[in-house]
Amino acid sequence: MDEFNDNQITKLLRLKRYEQPPPGYFDNFLHEFHRRQRDELLRQPLWRICVDRARDFAFSFNLSTLTSYPVAVTAVLVCAAVISLKIYQTPQPATVAVKDQQVLVVPASAEPEWTLASPAATRVFNTRSLRNMTESAQTHRSGTPRYVLDSVPVSYETTFKF
Amino acid sequence: MDQPRTDEDQQLVARTQEGDASAFDQLVVKYTPRLYGLVYNMTSNHEDTNDLLQDIFAKAYKAIRGFRGKSSFYTWIHSIAVNMTLNFLKKRGRRFQLSLDDVDASIQNDKEFLEATASTSPVREADLSELQKRLNEAMMKLSDEHRAVVTMFHIQGMPHAEISKILRVSEGTVRSRLFYANRQLQNYLDEFRKNPVT
Numbered sequence: 001m002d003e004f005n006d007n008q009i010t011k012l013l014r015l016k017r018y019e020q021p022p023p024g025y026f027d028n029f030l031h032e033f034h035r036r037q038r039d040e041l042l043r044q045p046l047w048r049i050c051v052d053r054a055r056d057f058a059f060s061f062n063l064s065t066l067t068s069y070p071v072a073v074t075a076v077l078v079c080a081a082v083i084s085l086k087i088y089q090t091p092q093p094a095t096v097a098v099k100d101q102q103v104l105v106v107p108a109s110a111e112p113e114w115t116l117a118s119p120a121a122t123r124v125f126n127t128r129s130l131r132n133m134t135e136s137a138q139t140h141r142s143g144t145p146r147y148v149l150d151s152v153p154v155s156y157e158t159t160f161k162f
Numbered sequence: 163m164d165q166p167r168t169d170e171d172q173q174l175v176a177r178t179q180e181g182d183a184s185a186f187d188q189l190v191v192k193y194t195p196r197l198y199g200l201v202y203n204m205t206s207n208h209e210d211t212n213d214l215l216q217d218i219f220a221k222a223y224k225a226i227r228g229f230r231g232k233s234s235f236y237t238w239i240h241s242i243a244v245n246m247t248l249n250f251l252k253k254r255g256r257r258f259q260l261s262l263d264d265v266d267a268s269i270q271n272d273k274e275f276l277e278a279t280a281s282t283s284p285v286r287e288a289d290l291s292e293l294q295k296r297l298n299e300a301m302m303k304l305s306d307e308h309r310a311v312v313t314m315f316h317i318q319g320m321p322h323a324e325i326s327k328i329l330r331v332s333e334g335t336v337r338s339r340l341f342y343a344n345r346q347l348q349n350y351l352d353e354f355r356k357n358p359v360t
């Protein structure tokens with residue numbers, strides 16, 4: 001008995017092209033296709049329909065050509081993002097509160113006073129007119145350093161008694 | 163099986179891309195019989211074939227705006243059909259759903275069929291319907307990829323080059339798969355001839 005060869009198998013397989021669907025199948029296929037398309041459309045949520053419409057609108061302007069240059073589009077988007085960040089991060093000019101320069105004015109009467117009441121030879125500054133409450137609040141913010149000796153510590157030495 | 167005129171397809175595709183749905187309907191009507199044979203011989207099930215065909219055309223309609231014409235519409239739609247069918251078969255697994263064992267009665271009166279089953283052929287000794295059934299079973303024993311190649315080459319009559327474009331493999335791969343599939347089919351049918359099932 002002969003065996004099947006390639007040619008015979010080929011002929012047998014080619015016969016399968018005659019296998020056809022039930023009669024009328026191809027006539028109804030397009031109607032079935034339309035029906036399924038409508039059903040699928042009705043099942044879609046509203047947002048999906050809107051997205052599809054927007055996409056179709058974009059395609060109508062031939063924006064799809066941009067997608068053929070994804071690297072270029074990405075580069076443009078990255079550049080735009082960087083530039084926008086730079087703009088938002090530009091430092092504002094520093095606003096420095098300008099205060100009146102408080103010049104320490106030592107009145108002429110502020111002579112050192114030597115008093116015998118002091119138990120020790122202590123120089124007492126007259127601080128009466130040097131500061132007031134409002135000035136003291138501004139002292140720390142003035143431009144030039146200002147050292148104010150508010151009071152002289154008393155000596156802890158025992159007083160001499162004659 | 164000759165390819166359809168590509169310029170006519172291009173016009174229909176262009177009209178579809180411009181929003182003319184009737185142009186796509188013409189493409190559906192034109193390609194349904196051809197794709198039916200492809201999908202049916204890969205799935206061996208009419209209901210699966212029908213569902214797949216609907217999905218294939220639905221997917222093609224959605225994707226046709228992105229079709230740039232780098233290949234012909236013929237190649238493009240066949241690629242979609244083959245890929246979707248292969249994915250379907252992977253999901254379906256290897257369960258055997260042979261429904262094309264009922265050979266169309268009109269085949270037995272066909273000239274080509276009579277020539278193929280003429281004298282000096284071992285086919286003559288076998289019951290033709292049984293042989294066709296065995297052939298279908300042998301087809302289903304092939305892997306999905308091999309069955310796709312056999313379907314496109316032997317049944318649909320596509321050239322190797324076209325099959326390689328559709329499957330995106332080299333022509334050498336197509337020829338290799340064909341050779342292997344033919345050997346498998348040959349062995350299976352020889353086994354049937356030696357041990358016919360009554």
